[in-house]
Amino acid sequence: MASSKAPAIDKRRQILDAAIRVFARQGFHSTRVADIADEAGVAYGLVYHYFKSKDEVLNELFSERWSLLLAAIEEADRSAATPRAKLEAVAGFIVDSYRHDPELMKVIIVEVTRAANSFGRTHLPEIRRAYDSIAKIVADGQQSGDFRRDIDSAFASMSFYGAIEQQLSGWIFELTPASDTDLEQAKTLVTATICDGLEPR
Amino acid sequence: MASSKAPAIDKRRQILDAAIRVFARQGFHSTRVADIADEAGVAYGLVYHYFKSKDEVLNELFSERWSLLLAAIEEADRSAATPRAKLEAVAGFIVDSYRHDPELMKVIIVEVTRAANSFGRTHLPEIRRAYDSIAKIVADGQQSGDFRRDIDSAFASMSFYGAIEQQLSGWIFELTPASDTDLEQAKTLVTATICDGLEPR
DNA sequence: AAACCGATTGACTGGTCAGTCAGCCAGTGG
DNA sequence: CCACTGGCTGACTGACCAGTCAATCGGTTT
Numbered sequence: 001m002a003s004s005k006a007p008a009i010d011k012r013r014q015i016l017d018a019a020i021r022v023f024a025r026q027g028f029h030s031t032r033v034a035d036i037a038d039e040a041g042v043a044y045g046l047v048y049h050y051f052k053s054k055d056e057v058l059n060e061l062f063s064e065r066w067s068l069l070l071a072a073i074e075e076a077d078r079s080a081a082t083p084r085a086k087l088e089a090v091a092g093f094i095v096d097s098y099r100h101d102p103e104l105m106k107v108i109i110v111e112v113t114r115a116a117n118s119f120g121r122t123h124l125p126e127i128r129r130a131y132d133s134i135a136k137i138v139a140d141g142q143q144s145g146d147f148r149r150d151i152d153s154a155f156a157s158m159s160f161y162g163a164i165e166q167q168l169s170g171w172i173f174e175l176t177p178a179s180d181t182d183l184e185q186a187k188t189l190v191t192a193t194i195c196d197g198l199e200p201r
Numbered sequence: 202m203a204s205s206k207a208p209a210i211d212k213r214r215q216i217l218d219a220a221i222r223v224f225a226r227q228g229f230h231s232t233r234v235a236d237i238a239d240e241a242g243v244a245y246g247l248v249y250h251y252f253k254s255k256d257e258v259l260n261e262l263f264s265e266r267w268s269l270l271l272a273a274i275e276e277a278d279r280s281a282a283t284p285r286a287k288l289e290a291v292a293g294f295i296v297d298s299y300r301h302d303p304e305l306m307k308v309i310i311v312e313v314t315r316a317a318n319s320f321g322r323t324h325l326p327e328i329r330r331a332y333d334s335i336a337k338i339v340a341d342g343q344q345s346g347d348f349r350r351d352i353d354s355a356f357a358s359m360s361f362y363g364a365i366e367q368q369l370s371g372w373i374f375e376l377t378p379a380s381d382t383d384l385e386q387a388k389t390l391v392t393a394t395i396c397d398g399l400e401p402r
Numbered sequence: 403a404a405a406c407c408g409a410t411t412g413a414c415t416g417g418t419c420a421g422t423c424a425g426c427c428a429g430t431g432g
Numbered sequence: 433c434c435a436c437t438g439g440c441t442g443a444c445t446g447a448c449c450a451g452t453c454a455a456t457c458g459g460t461t462t
Binding site for chain 1: 438439440441442443
């Protein structure tokens with residue numbers, strides 16, 4: 001049959017997508033592999049056909065999306081825009097990632113990025129690369145005189161990223177309204193807060 | 202004997218302190234209750250004499266310190282200082298908490314604050330109260346004209362808190378140097394970033 | 403000195419799961 | 433039409449561990 005190879009690929013994807021939903025709903029630690037299989041409408045054993053372990057499923061989900069983030073940051077950096085516009089692009093990408101798939105972003109933030117003890121530990125190098133790339137944008141901005149130089153670029157990078165991630169956390173845990181307009185505004189607001197500051201100019 | 206009641210209290214404390222160390226080292230999920238007992242130099246069963254469950258140990262650790270943070274924020278708010286100085290006081294308190302007991306702060310951030318799925322869920326109301334109290338400081342600052350009004354105070358609060366917590370995360374996972382001077386500078390730098398912004402004035 | 407009582411001990415149990423594996427089934431090639 | 437292959441199945445197992453509990457200990461009271 002023409003579709004003889006297709007189902008195989010589908011099933012793997014099906015499992016990953018199901019895992020996103022289940023991890024988002026119950027958290028990684030309290031999902032059983034059986035939950036993923038059930039959600040995917042697939043036999044228990046098939047999960048182990050495609051993945052070495054339950055951990056590997058999460059690793060795959062993280063790496064898939066984080067590499068996009070890294071690419072987006074590095075692309076923003078390479079562009080000819082102002083440092084501020086570069087930061088705005090990064091914030092925009094992260095917010096759009098959330099809009100596009102809130103459950104996946106929830107899993108990534110809750111189970112990896114903010115869980116540097118368990119999974120984050122494994123991915124610390126990749127996570128760090130994001131921080132470093134943002135720091136580079138800031139450092140360049142300091143070089144060009146667009147940003148003040150008395151705030152360490154690594155420090156500024158952490159503040160910027162922390163501010164965004166905290167917004168996402170607020171949405172994820174429904175501490176903060178997350179309508180379409182809220183998300184859209186957040187893109188500019190984070191950058192405005194970090195670049196202009198809270199005090200009037 | 203005069204010290205007849207004292208050991209009882211000691212043991213409870215001993216267990217809590219041991220739990221801080223073990224949770225910080227291995228993470229909550231991969232510590233066995235036996236690890237806590239061993240670290241405390243106490244029999245397994247005694248943990249259950251003082252605490253209903255393993256979870257309750259963590260809850261206790263969190264609540265103990267978080268209530269201090271809430272008190273500190275609210276006290277800062279009540280003071281006559283400028284809004285900016287109030288924020289600086291909050292940042293200072295959090296940084297000092299880290300300096301005073303990095304392991305405890307690690308546990309609180311990694312296992313509770315940033316794990317709103319598992320433990321955070323239980324403590325969401327308390328956590329939210331911190332965000333709200335900070336938002337109030339910002340809102341008052343907007344009222345008095347010290348802060349601009351086009352950035353929502355709840356949003357600013359999340360950015361501020363997120364920026365600090367991200368710094369702590371950097372220290373915790375050794376992504377960022379954490380010498381005494383670094384910690385000291387961080388207090389002012391967070392506030393400077395958020396209040397003044399990265400762009401030169 | 404005997405009864406009492408809270409602190410302390412640690413062996414044991416019941417339940418939970420991640421991961422294995424022996425085999426099934428559908429499509430393909432000979 | 434049969435052998436083969438690889439996606440697919442799900443019952444099973446071995447390990448692990450939170451929480452229980454019966455027993456002991458040491459100090460206090462009567």
